[in-house]
Each structure stands twice: as structure tokens, then as C-alpha cells.
Amino acid sequence: MYTQLQQRGMEQPPVNISTLRKMKAAKEPIACMTAYDASFALLVDRAGTDLVLVGDSLGMVVQGYDTTVPVTVEDMIYHSKIVARGVARAFLVVDMPFMSYTSPDQALENSVRLMQEGAAMMVKLEGGSGQVKVVEHLTRHDIPVCAHVGLKPQSVHKIGGFKVQGRDDAQGRQMIEDAQALQAAGADLVLAECVPNEIGKAVTDSLDVPVIGIGAGPDVDGQILVLYDALGITQGRVPRFVRNFMSDTGSVDEALASYVQAVKDRSYPAPEHCFS
Ligand code: KIV
Numbered sequence: 001m002y003t004q005l006q007q008r009g010m011e012q013p014p015v016n017i018s019t020l021r022k023m024k025a026a027k028e029p030i031a032c033m034t035a036y037d038a039s040f041a042l043l044v045d046r047a048g049t050d051l052v053l054v055g056d057s058l059g060m061v062v063q064g065y066d067t068t069v070p071v072t073v074e075d076m077i078y079h080s081k082i083v084a085r086g087v088a089r090a091f092l093v094v095d096m097p098f099m100s101y102t103s104p105d106q107a108l109e110n111s112v113r114l115m116q117e118g119a120a121m122m123v124k125l126e127g128g129s130g131q132v133k134v135v136e137h138l139t140r141h142d143i144p145v146c147a148h149v150g151l152k153p154q155s156v157h158k159i160g161g162f163k164v165q166g167r168d169d170a171q172g173r174q175m176i177e178d179a180q181a182l183q184a185a186g187a188d189l190v191l192a193e194c195v196p197n198e199i200g201k202a203v204t205d206s207l208d209v210p211v212i213g214i215g216a217g218p219d220v221d222g223q224i225l226v227l228y229d230a231l232g233i234t235q236g237r238v239p240r241f242v243r244n245f246m247s248d249t250g251s252v253d254e255a256l257a258s259y260v261q262a263v264k265d266r267s268y269p270a271p272e273h274c275f276s
Helices: 004-008 017-025 038-046 073-086 104-116 129-140 153-159 169-185 197-206 252-264
Strands: 030-034 051-054 091-095 122-126 145-150 189-193 211-214 222-225
Touching: 017 030, 017 091, 030 252, 038 051, 038 073, 038 252, 051 073, 051 222, 073 091, 073 104, 104 122, 104 129, 122 129, 122 153, 122 189, 129 145, 129 169, 145 169, 169 189, 169 197, 189 197, 197 211, 222 252
Parallel strands: 030 051, 030 222, 051 091, 091 122, 122 145, 145 189, 189 211, 211 222
Antiparallel strands: none
């Protein structure tokens, strides 16, 4: 009987949920990155990234839409499947796209597809306490879940743009309570997007599960960036929290290694990447 490690012929064991929890406990920053295809997934994984997300941001950076709303379950399965071929060590998380988790049963059906057809190890869904029933249902069926709070890009038309969330006290308090409710429902990971530093820290301090931030300040358990933003491929206006790691390096390999290093030594995010 081969162990998973021997089968993959790797020196380092693959990252799993326990690894991520231990990293939070040891205060070791978790380096995460999105990927959308096998070649980039291989480079991202080889750079030492702990978690790879097949984000529905692919709707914007790969498919050329203005939002993530048009992305379908079929799109996510296709990209997840090809990313999985490039990933060896990192933990593979896949986004559930817009309207693919409107009820517990629909969420279960689609997350099973993402895991069985797309090789996802965890699914990510956007929303606060309104998603508690969905998360409970997935958890009851042993589907690992990452809850996404703060800026929820799938709600862009409802909130009126990609804006920092949680700036007023009531909204900030609600976000912390939502994150706690999602953890209690069974979420194994929480992603916080575009929130002031103090909210990123408060969510992180109030949870046992790891919190990954994107534009959530330095005091979270890990950082994630959209690959195309980190490599300077994205055209036009890029969010404040983005750092272009290609500009000081000579290759994609070096840029990705520099990102992982900057997350691990906490030099990224710097104050200019943060919100107050
Ligand atoms: O879709 C995505 O890329 C995301 C980001 C917040 C990382 O969810």
C-alpha cells in the first residue's frame, strides 16, 4: 500500500486541512494564489504556495467578462480539472459560482461535482449568516467549505461596485458575527476580501479556523492574490491591495517565489496595500 506521499514522489507532504490549522496555531503565514490552468498551477505549486484557489475570478481574467456573474459550474469543473493536473503539494480549493448554491441540496449537488469531476479538495462560497444552512448541509456530508466574507464579487450588482466592506461599525460587527456563525456551521476556512485591517484582524482573532485575506491587512493567517494581478497581466485599474511581483523579478518562477517569500516574511501586504 503506497502512501499519498509516495504515490506523488514528493519530498514534502501535500497540504491538507490539518496542515493549515497547524500553520494558524504556529502563526506561520499561509501563502495562497489563484490558478486557472495546469501550466500556471504547476509553477504556483512549485513556488511553495500552500493553497491554490480556482477562483471564479477566471470569469474576469481569463474569459474577459466585467464580473464573475456569468461563470458556470461547467466552467469551474473544467478549470479545476486542468489546475488539478498541475498541483502536487498545495491544497486545492474551488469556487462555487454565482447561483450554484441557492439551496442546501443544490449546493451539495454542485459541490459533489466540483470534488468528483473537478478534483476540488474544498469548495468556497460567498455569503454571511445567510449561508449557514448551506454550510451545515455540506459539512454534514463531509464537504470541506471555505466561507467568503467581506467584498462578495458575485453580489457586485447588488452592492453597486467592487468596494471596501465593513467600514462602518455595524457592518464590521456583523461581518465578525457572520464569520463566527459560518465557523460554527462547519466552515473549515474563511476568506475575507477588501476589509479594513482592523476587521481582518478581528475576524482572524475570533476564529479557530484559518482566515485568508485579500485586501484584509497583515493580521490574517494567510494571503491570497489573483495570479494575473500578481504577475502584472491585468490591464487597467488594479485594486489597491495588489502588488505586481513581476516588476522586480526576471521570470514568472522568480515572481511567484518572491510572492511566497513576501507572505511568509510578512513584507506583503505593506501599508500601501491596506485599507483603514
Ligand atoms: O475568485 C477569486 O479569485 C477569489 C479571490 C478573492 C481570491 O475569490
